[in-house]
Amino acid sequence: MKRRLFSLAIPVLFAAVIVSCQKEKPVSGEGNDTTTTKEGSKFVLDTLNSKVEWRGYKVFKSENTSHFGTITFESGDVTVKEGQLESGKFVADMTSLTSVDLKDDTDQLEKLNGHLKSGDFFETEKFPTASYEITKVTSSAEGDYNTVLDGNLTIKGITKPVQFKANVSVNDAVVSIATEPKDIMREEFGVKFQSPVENGVIKDEVNIQINIKALEKK
Numbered sequence: 001m002k003r004r005l006f007s008l009a010i011p012v013l014f015a016a017v018i019v020s021c022q023k024e025k026p027v028s029g030e031g032n033d034t035t036t037t038k039e040g041s042k043f044v045l046d047t048l049n050s051k052v053e054w055r056g057y058k059v060f061k062s063e064n065t066s067h068f069g070t071i072t073f074e075s076g077d078v079t080v081k082e083g084q085l086e087s088g089k090f091v092a093d094m095t096s097l098t099s100v101d102l103k104d105d106t107d108q109l110e111k112l113n114g115h116l117k118s119g120d121f122f123e124t125e126k127f128p129t130a131s132y133e134i135t136k137v138t139s140s141a142e143g144d145y146n147t148v149l150d151g152n153l154t155i156k157g158i159t160k161p162v163q164f165k166a167n168v169s170v171n172d173a174v175v176s177i178a179t180e181p182k183d184i185m186r187e188e189f190g191v192k193f194q195s196p197v198e199n200g201v202i203k204d205e206v207n208i209q210i211n212i213k214a215l216e217k218k
Helices: 004-023 106-117
Strands: 033-035 043-047 053-061 063-081 083-093 131-140 148-157 160-172 174-179 180-186 201-216
Touching: 004 033, 063 131, 063 174, 083 160, 083 174, 083 180, 131 160, 160 180
Parallel strands: none
Antiparallel strands: 033 131, 043 063, 043 201, 053 063, 053 201, 063 083, 083 131, 131 148, 148 160, 160 174, 174 201, 180 201
């Protein structure tokens, strides 16, 4: 009889442990981390007021020279749940890539833009879009940014995880996201062109900053 009572107690004990563990398990990870879902209110990217700002560097002798410009977005959306950013994906139109520093020099502007869109760099005819998809949102009380975004950056069909610090604002019908300026390694995304040394070495680092404005979908 004792053996039977003991054998019945074992599954009951395990069941109690399992229930206890399930109660203690946090729903959304540790701290303020939120693994993204598609639940919530959808906001559609305002493509006229959203852009990527970029800056590339060339080292020539002892001087650093750079070009900088913009890329516009083709589409995108974010999801807001209980007043907080929940998820998002932004698709950039790589054919819109242009240099701002050469805007007053038409010939040089066309030459640089054409080269950046060619197979030497971003090969926009084959890869007309790039994207960033948010995979985790973490609130932050440190430094100049109120949020940390984890996500997947895709350029030339190559996807890499990239984390941005960002300021995120959710106000009524508008969501604003402004990331920190951040260096990415272009060679990791298959952009490996290097000019002759006498023309100046092109650095691997390309600095990008994402600025998003999204409007609530009616």
